[in-house]
Amino acid sequence: MIRDVESCPYCKAVIAIDDGTGAIVFNPDRADPEPCSHLTCFLVILEVIGRSANGQTTEWHWEYGKGLRAGRAPMPIEDTDCAVYLMDYPRHPSHLIPKGAHVLVGNTAMGREETRPGSGDLLVVRGKESLTGILDAWAMFSPRPGQVVVEFQRLRKLCPH
């Protein structure tokens, strides 16, 4: 099943995930398989829980200028710099936030569940088995993603981890 993960606050383009194959799908309802021009970076983490896939966790990272990387969690540290920055974004002091216009969207599965009960867990069908998926996802969008990505590449080096 193709499931919308996040959408761009500037143009409504969608980042979706095919929870059967684990593929990231841009704009599943449009004839436009590319990310929109505002996407700066995203982090998607899907943990699948069930008999045949207990705790199997996959991460997808996308960064402006670098494109999409996917793999079993935890990803190598050079790949997770952006991921750690996005996860900690709400707790960053103002000097670690890019000055360029940007919007961060996303939440943990637990956060979504608190906001909208029933939205935290996903049903993931793998073969004949129905499993529980726990999806955490964040995406940053900007009218000038090239500028903002340079800023946070610098800022994330100043983060405490």
Ligand SMILES: [Zn+2]
């Ligand atoms: Zn957009």
